[in-house]
Amino acid sequence: MSVDREVAAEDDSAPVDAVPALVLLGYATATVVVVAWFLYGWLVQQQGFVASVGEAAGAGFALLLAVSVIGTIRRSRR
Numbered sequence: 001m002s003v004d005r006e007v008a009a010e011d012d013s014a015p016v017d018a019v020p021a022l023v024l025l026g027y028a029t030a031t032v033v034v035v036a037w038f039l040y041g042w043l044v045q046q047q048g049f050v051a052s053v054g055e056a057a058g059a060g061f062a063l064l065l066a067v068s069v070i071g072t073i074r075r076s077r078r
Helices: 021-044 047-078
Strands: none
Touching: 021 047
């Protein structure tokens, strides 16, 4: 049994888009906000370590979901 395969040349790789500095700044800002949210819940509201970790993780995952949806919408418009 034989299978026909196309062999891609090594030069045919897709160009890698550089990440803009503004996007990196946004990621850094989001990280600082999530860590600050954790510290606020733990130290100021005194709601417990595990509850603060869970709340910060939930906020972080919500931000990741938003970034994913926005990226998908932007990529589909190209």
